Amino acid sequence: MGESSYYIYIITNIHKTTLYTGVTNNLLRRMDEHKRGEGGDFSKKYHLKRLVYYEVYQDIKSAIAREKQIKAGSRSQKIALINTLNPRWLDLGSEFEQ
Secondary structure (H helix, E strand, O other): OOOOOEEEEEEEOOOOOOEEEEEEOOHHHHHHHHHOOOOOHHHHHOOOOEEEEEEEEOOHHHHHHHHHHHHHOOHHHHHHHHHHHOOOOOOHHHHHOO
């Protein structure tokens, strides 16, 4: 993970019933926060701790624009996006664990 990298990510709960899209400059730290229940009210309420999708950007403006685009999409569009990278919906968070 480079210092000038920005990440768009989608997380879900164990039952895959709720999706959340976010942006961060440190995916390892952000996933740790989500797993500890410190990721924000929405993610805490729905127990969103499983990273199922992410994209990497070098420019924060591009990352924020992409986050808005994904958030504006329907649930079925988000599911299709996740399925392109992670059709089994594995927790990708382990890629960023130390």
